[in-house]
Amino acid sequence: IDLEKLMAHRKETGSIMGFEGATDLPTREAALELECDILIPAALENQITRENAPRISAKIIGEAANGPITANAEQILEDKGVMVIPDVYINAGGVTVSYFEWLKNLSHVRFGRMGKRFQSGAYDRILNIVESQTGRTLTKAERDSVARGAGEADLVYSGLEETMITAYNQTREIMKSNEKVDNLRTAAFVNAIDKVALCYMELGIFP
Known part of the structure; x- marks a missing residue:
């Protein structure tokens, strides 16, 4: 469906019904x-x-x-x-990023500020070696795509991806390894409760 045409149709008719090429339900x-x-x-x-x-x-x-x-x-x-x-699980992404924001507020330093320039310089030096060894000069676009240091958004997305992938793998492993757990919802609850219990034990709160 062409979204621009659909929005124009909605603006003209006040509804998405009757859009050419689509089937009304x-x-x-x-x-x-x-x-x-x-x-x-x-x-x-x-x-x-x-x-x-x-x-x-x-x-x-x-x-x-x-x-x-x-x-x-x-x-x-x-x-x-x-x-x-x-x-x-699916809705945990928003809470995860809120946690990252809380961590940033505690430190009063934005993510990436301490290491961005160092990373960029290190990547530049690596690219210089690549150019000297290959005899090929990289274009500015090629160099910029590799040599830029990670900014705040890059690190947040990276942390979110790592958190969600890890959580899914843990949840799936619980479902596969525990014969009493036969779906991802129950496995997610088991995973969460196990983590809370572990924190309580490490803090000496329980038993």
Whole structure:
């Protein structure tokens, strides 16, 4: 769908219905039942229930909204072999970046400030060696793409990616290794509770 044309159509008619080349659905809920590989309910809770769960065709559902799948519906989806990536994991990105912001506020120094120039200089020296050994002079664009030091946004995105990948791998490993855990939601809860328990034990709070 050409989004610019769609927005122009909406501005002209006041609706996205009747857009040329698209198929109108009878209800917004019908969109959940369209044939697809990945379904991402991202707005409202309780959108997939035991009534419409049997008609969901997606192989993977990512809960971008809070609680878009009811407990009864999740059991139906699980029996069908649908992988549900839970909201408690998918929505953790925002909280993770808020934690990074809290750390930055504690130090009163933005991420990357201490090392950016050093990194840039080190990369420059490496590129100089590459040029001298190969006899090829890099263009300014090539040099800039490699030699620039990591800025604040670069480090935040890198930290977020590392955190989310690590959390998913830990959660998936719990699901695979514990026969009592048969879905990612339960595995995510086990992972979280284990971490809280470990912190309590290390701090001497428990037992």
